[in-house]
C-alpha cells in the first residue's frame with residue numbers, strides 16, 4: 001500500500017436552496033465580511049461562492065438545474081444542509097488509484113473544481129455517511 005494520505009481540510013460544502021440568501025445569513029448572522037461573488041460551474045451542476053475564514057472556507061452550493069448532483073439532496077433537505085468535506089491531496093491520480101485499491105467507491109473521474117485544481121468525490125457509504133471531496137492542492141505537493 002502506498003504512503004498516500006489526506007492533507008489539510010480545504011473546505012466544508014453546504015448545499016443551499018438560495019445562494020444569495022445563504023450569503024446574507026453568513027453576513028448578517030455571523031458577521032462574515034469576506035464572501036466571494038457567486039459564479040456558475042455548469043460542469044459541476046452548481047452555482048458556488050465561498051465564505052472565507054482565517055483558517056478555511058465554507059463552500060455554499062446551489063443546484064443549477066434538475067440534473068445537478070445536489071438536486072436530490074435539496075429535494076430531501078429543502079432548507080439545505082452540510083453536504084461534503086474537502087481534503088487536499090498532493091496528487092489526484094494517486095488518490096484515485098489508492099482509493100480504489102483501499103476498496104472505496106470513487107464517483108466518476110477527476111474534474112476541474114472551483115479552485116482551479118482537479119477534484120474527485122468518494123461515496124458517503126465509505127465514510128460514516130459523509131461525502132468526501134479530494135482536491136489537488138493549489139500549492140502543489142506538501
Ligand SMILES: C[C@@H](C(=O)O)C(=O)SCCNC(=O)CCNC(=O)[C@H](O)C(C)(C)COP(=O)(O)OP(=O)(O)OC[C@H]1O[C@@H](n2cnc3c(N)ncnc32)[C@H](O)[C@@H]1OP(=O)(O)O
Nearest residue numbers: 013044069070072073083107113114115121124129130131
Ligand atoms: C464546486 C465543487 C468544488 O468544491 O470545487 C464541489 O464541491 S461540487 C459538489 C457537488 N458535486 C457532487 O456532489 C458530486 C459527487 N456527488 C454525487 O455523485 C452524488 O451527489 C451522490 C453522492 C452519488 C449522491 O447522489 P444522489 O443524491 O442523487 O443519490 P441518491 O439519492 O441515490 O443517494 C444515495 C445515498 O446517498 C445519500 N447522500 C446523497 N448525498 C449525500 C451527501 N452529500 N452526504 C451524505 N449522504 C448523501 C442519500 O441520502 C442516499 O442515502 P440512502 O441510500 O441511505 O437513502
Ligand SMILES: [Co+2]
Nearest residue numbers: 013059086133
Ligand atoms: Co466542494
